[in-house]
Amino acid sequence: MIQQNLFASIWRTATVLLLAVALASPLQAADVASMSDREIQSVLDEALEMFAGIDQGANADYIPALAEVDSDIFGIALVTPDGRVFSAGDMASEVSIQSISKVFTMALVMEEEGIDFAPDGVGVDATGQVFNSIVAIEQYKGAEMNPMVNAGAIATTSRVSGDSRDDIWNRILDFHSRFAGRELEVNEPVYESEAATNQRNQAIGRLMYAYGHIESNPDQATDIYTEQCSINVNSRDLAVMAGTLANGGLNPVTGQTVMSAENVPEVLAIMATAGLYDDAGKWLYRTGLPAKSGVGGGIVAVSPGRFGIAAIAPPLDEAGNSVKSQLAIEYISKKLGGNPYEVQPVESE
Numbered sequence: 001m002i003q004q005n006l007f008a009s010i011w012r013t014a015t016v017l018l019l020a021v022a023l024a025s026p027l028q029a030a031d032v033a034s035m036s037d038r039e040i041q042s043v044l045d046e047a048l049e050m051f052a053g054i055d056q057g058a059n060a061d062y063i064p065a066l067a068e069v070d071s072d073i074f075g076i077a078l079v080t081p082d083g084r085v086f087s088a089g090d091m092a093s094e095v096s097i098q099s100i101s102k103v104f105t106m107a108l109v110m111e112e113e114g115i116d117f118a119p120d121g122v123g124v125d126a127t128g129q130v131f132n133s134i135v136a137i138e139q140y141k142g143a144e145m146n147p148m149v150n151a152g153a154i155a156t157t158s159r160v161s162g163d164s165r166d167d168i169w170n171r172i173l174d175f176h177s178r179f180a181g182r183e184l185e186v187n188e189p190v191y192e193s194e195a196a197t198n199q200r201n202q203a204i205g206r207l208m209y210a211y212g213h214i215e216s217n218p219d220q221a222t223d224i225y226t227e228q229c230s231i232n233v234n235s236r237d238l239a240v241m242a243g244t245l246a247n248g249g250l251n252p253v254t255g256q257t258v259m260s261a262e263n264v265p266e267v268l269a270i271m272a273t274a275g276l277y278d279d280a281g282k283w284l285y286r287t288g289l290p291a292k293s294g295v296g297g298g299i300v301a302v303s304p305g306r307f308g309i310a311a312i313a314p315p316l317d318e319a320g321n322s323v324k325s326q327l328a329i330e331y332i333s334k335k336l337g338g339n340p341y342e343v344q345p346v347e348s349e
């Protein structure tokens with residue numbers, strides 16, 4: 001055990017050093033707006049080459065089907081508001097979207113009800129606990145959390161309007177598809193695998209019902225939530241979804257308005273607060289980017305007005321975030337000047 005920990009910490013140090021060396025290289029951070037397509041593409045290629053060999057982390061296995069996914073899948077894609085799509089690595093493999101779906105179902109409820117449903121209900125604060133924490137629910141009886149953790153997400157899914165389960169489901173799937181710019185489908189084996197083993201999420205759903213955050217039928221809410229987590233996506237899909245958020249809700253590839261620009265800042269705020277669970281603070285500190293991860297290995301991140309970026313690589317760190325996807329997005333965003341908090345000082349006379 002001690003040896004394993006030592007090994008893990010040597011790996012962590014090596015990875016951090018690699019990133020530090022890479023970011024100290026002479027190519028200065030530029031602004032993506034002034035970079036040529038070739039320059040942007042070469043940054044993605046560099047990231048792929050630099051991080052592909054890292055074999056830190058492990059596939060999620062608490063959902064049995066996720067343990068079977070090829071750990072070597074590694075794809076990175078970036079979409080600009082003017083609709084240019086860049087990619088490096090594997091664009092063909094699809095993985096289940098998992099928790100990244102929490103962002104889009106939350107956005108759908110904001111569109112239906114307005115932005116106050118979360119602060120008035122499950123909350124908009126980081127829990128500092130793992131994503132499926134029951135302690136976090138107990139602390140404030142299902143409030144003071146957020147829609148990016150399972151409890152808040154299942155309660156959020158329960159609010160999507162519809163006359164029947166099919167109706168609700170179709171609205172959710174259609175909304176995700178419009179973000180991706182193509183008709184997405186469910187990974188049935190992943191859905192079945194999680195549905196057969198998600199007793200903990202069922203308990204979370206019922207607890208949120210007990211505390212009044214789900215009005216009726218908590219089991220249906222958990223089931224639909226499980227299905228939304230099983231939507232299949234590739235890296236390009238995720239990047240187009242992120243690019244749509246980076247472009248104020250207008251899909252830069254299809255030209256379709258998917259959500260109102262007015263509600264996008266609140267979506268991004270919640271991603272920034274809790275998108276990488278209990279490591280959201282560390283991530284924001286390093287990148288400044290609102291982002292969301294999923295246990296399938298995907299991460300989406302948004303540099304508002306500049307680009308949406310995504311990566312897929314199934315092995316996860318201890319917080320449940322893809323090791324390689326984090327490294328790739330952090331590297332690329334720094335090279336492209338993606339951190340929204342970074343400004344060039346204006347000198348006054």
Ligand code: GLN
Pocket residue numbers: 098099100131132150194201226229293294295296320
């Ligand atoms: N479906 C997964 C779960 O509920 C999603 C978790 C995740 O991606 N963090 O456990």
